[in-house]
Amino acid sequence: MPKLEDVAKRANLSKTTVSRVLNKRGYLSQKTIDKVYQAMEELDYHPNVVARQLYKNKTDLIGILLPTVANPFFGELTAALEDRLYQQGFKVIIGNSMNNPQKEADYLQQLLIKQVDGLIVGSHNQGIQQYRHAGLPVVSIDRIMNQDIPVIASDNYRGGQLATERLIAQGVRKIIHTNGPHDLATPAQRRRLAYEDSMKEHNLQPITYELDFNISTADKDKVFQRIFVEHPDVEAIFASNDTDAVQIIQLAQASGRQVPRDLLVIGYDGTQLVRELVPQLTTIIQPIAQIAQTAVEVLQRRLAKQTKQKEYLLPVSLWEGTTG
């Protein structure tokens, strides 16, 4: 097995320089880097990252636990988080909990046992006991975990208010809201609260339909159909995410309702992808880049034991489409 000093000899450089190349420390010319890598290749030398991790007692890995990167919000968020973490010298282990509490618990159990230096969590399951005993920095995105874990969220109350007030201002009275299960302590429940407050302020009756996180598109269809059956006079729907909003629009159109003529619809999240694919959808934009930046900064401060702040609230904005 070749050693570091063999690489140094072959590259005609000092051991210190080779070590600096391997650890990416200080200024290094491309020529030096190339010489070291060429010598490594010629000797088939592989420095052992795992051994180094053991020695340093850190892995430079951050775990990210989210429902699924197949969802455009979490896809864009993960890309932004990974890019920020990469710039700070971290690599990312990703787990898609798929809203499966068992999988989430399993990931936690495995990641927490010294495989990562910290965790960023945006998953939907509650009551997973391990979080409390993490013993390593955890940052939560849009999710209230427990009293020790900082939460980074966009201003969901303001978002719910923006959407509801915009609909009311257009003269409609019968506005229905769709959201996740009430018993999940997500900051997203503040959208519902804001909707209910805004409705009551205008002496309007708030009506919220709850959707489970795990249900299929077909099952969602049934819930949305039920809205039209139970409230044929519905004038507007404020959906808690954009894919639901688009599905509602399609169902409405299939049953002969024109949007926005017969029904106003506003979504939530406003990812870049959805704004590109469905620019006509009125929605509330969550500031994904800012959320990612803040999450990484807070995690780093927690790693350095520098902060105790509990909540970070980021501003939302309105995407003025034509649907609501």
Add this chain to the structure above:
Amino acid sequence: MPKLEDVAKRANLSKTTVSRVLNKRGYLSQKTIDKVYQAMEELDYHPNVVARQLYKNKTDLIGILLPTVANPFFGELTAALEDRLYQQGFKVIIGNSMNNPQKEADYLQQLLIKQVDGLIVGSHNQGIQQYRHAGLPVVSIDRIMNQDIPVIASDNYRGGQLATERLIAQGVRKIIHTNGPHDLATPAQRRRLAYEDSMKEHNLQPITYELDFNISTADKDKVFQRIFVEHPDVEAIFASNDTDAVQIIQLAQASGRQVPRDLLVIGYDGTQLVRELVPQLTTIIQPIAQIAQTAVEVLQRRLAKQTKQKEYLLPVSLWEGTTG
């Protein structure tokens, strides 16, 4: 520092049982698992994964290098890959190359030095020398890397043919194709080849506009606008991905062309998300679940040094929307 035997003593179980819980080996009752974890918590015991990795000389980590999970195709692919790998006992380190060759090279350099057991690569950059000297199993998705690395791709030639033949069958003659740069040896170039072959078979003139992978939506707009300026009589466009197709439809409509009345448009990829958000878009569906499953199977066979097969071609299908 507490040891494994302290945990065993506290939980009133044998060391073997505790070890089996930590390594998830064999049948274990929930009661046993809970007892072990409770004892671990009470003693603040953390088994050292990194030390175990060093001992076993494997990390049970797989690296995934892709352009970005913010793209719906790669987002859904990553979710599917992660789920399959998780079922096989692996965790995933993810790198978004963002089409940045420097970042991709950097990831490779770091991951290859014994941090992962294998790599799944779907990134767009070529000529990255390190792949050749990987010294660990690499599987490529939709990307020709070099002669040693197996490629898993959907049948891009068939996809290009399906799209082009469908347009020709509708009676249009002036059909333009958009694709990535010609010099990238992607299997996706076979879509272009199939388009050109199909056009020539019908004595039609193939015209392909090339788009760089790195350009912004605004710069893409300019290229697409150019199509309408340089070919005002264009009757159909076959775009190499769905987001481009949707952008083209929006531009066409903004300039007064109705789709499909004045212009037919067919996209490519057919992710679940795009089919949900823009069901009217006619597109070619890549079988993401099958691609992920095959990639993980091939990687495992490579890890076991069991296969030399070079190419795996998976079937595409047509999503019959109304745009083309």
